[in-house]
Amino acid sequence: MNYRFNIFAFFVVLFLSSCKGDKTVNENPKEIEETFTTGYTTIYVDNSIMPIVEDELAVFQSRYQRTEIKQVNKPQDDVIAALLSDSTEVAVMSRKLTEKEEQYFRDKNVEPEVTAFAVDAIAFITNQTSNDSIIELEEVYKVLKGDNSANIKSLVFDNAKSSILEHLLDKAGVKEVPQEKVYAFKTNEEVLKYINDNKGAIGVIGVNWLVQPPVKVKPYIDSVKVLAVNNTNAKKDAEKGYFKPSQSNIAAGLYPLTRTLYVLNYQGKDGLGTGFAIYASAEDGQRIVLKSGLVPVTTPTRDIEIRNEW
Structure with missing residues (x-):
């Protein structure tokens, strides 16, 4: 993964963006500047893993309400075709693109950001x-x-x-x-x-x-x-x-x-593809994976309350 930012800085951005409050009345995410947690984008998703992505996106968008992400569910071959025809720049699949497939983006000077988040x-x-x-x-x-x-x-x-x-x-x-x-x-x-x-x-x-x-x-x-x-x-x-x-x-x-599940981000910028990928692979996103019955790629921490009385 080749992120152009520091992870700590990313979560600072998340915190600051969450402090901005809910979207204003009639505010259209399509008209908002796209950042990690604001704006609009479309994500194509392999049909066979639709439920877990739907859950992740639902919580992500409820937390960052100035965001709108359209989920398009398709067979894997159609998801790949959408990436290679510029119909989407972000996808969730059970495999990475091949070297030949990725060459399309390298020819456009777009560096891939591939994030594993579940098994x-x-x-x-x-x-x-x-x-x-x-x-x-x-x-x-x-x-x-x-x-x-x-x-x-x-x-x-x-x-x-x-x-x-x-x-x-x-x-x-x-x-x-x-x-x-x-x-x-x-x-x-x-x-x-x-x-x-x-x-x-x-x-x-x-x-x-x-x-x-x-x-x-x-x-x-x-x-x-x-x-x-x-x-x-x-x-x-x-x-x-x-x-x-x-x-x-x-x-x-x-x-x-x-099989490992990946967020494949070919936006070539620090937008919602990056924000969603890190959310899905971070603490809250991994808890969603755990509750879904799949296996998270990292183990979420558990809060233990120590009592003086038994």
Whole structure:
């Protein structure tokens, strides 16, 4: 990360800006000078991690009320396309841009600011009535390789341009999506509904959608079962076995399919992209991550009250 300011100075700016009070009547953030905590911008967000970003932005904007950030949720490929077409300068994704992709910004003399703020996991879900409680990663990889001997009926993803699908294809060493047993909808809501209605299918979804789902999909959550996955990376006996994508298992490195979430800022200036990135990775933002069921990249401090009486 190549910030052009001192972290202490940043929080001084935050403090001073918060002392300015709420926005005045009819004040339009689009007409306010953009700083770390004021003005207007648009952030494109990978669909699979939408809930945690929505939470972070909601608190950030409630604290700094002279700010307006428009959240646009898209599949990962569309988020990248938006960055490379100047439709947005700030994005939140589960991977960094490649060297080739970043070259577009370096040619414009824009230095990237990439900030990690959470660790997410990819979860496998099935209908609650299914007898299955575990899934073998090697069987998943067989499906993605087009091996019909795989003991899996179907894998259902949120989108053909999904970051989750890309992640698993990369793990399987596959470049093309197979023609059989792999299906893609357009949204995570559709995946949850399909698994709710169809016994035998396996949905693949970001764990944040399960632990902190939007209100409209909560009815489906009670009808799906999260499968435990074998830890293929285990080196110690204590790490071997099948693990669900719980917060503790993700933090301990026991769950094999995790990914780091990043704020990618290509504004080329000290604006809201920088302000939001540091907020999400600082104390308050990390508490939001912790409460969301994901794993913060830094551990928030705990306030302990010492009493003289017991």
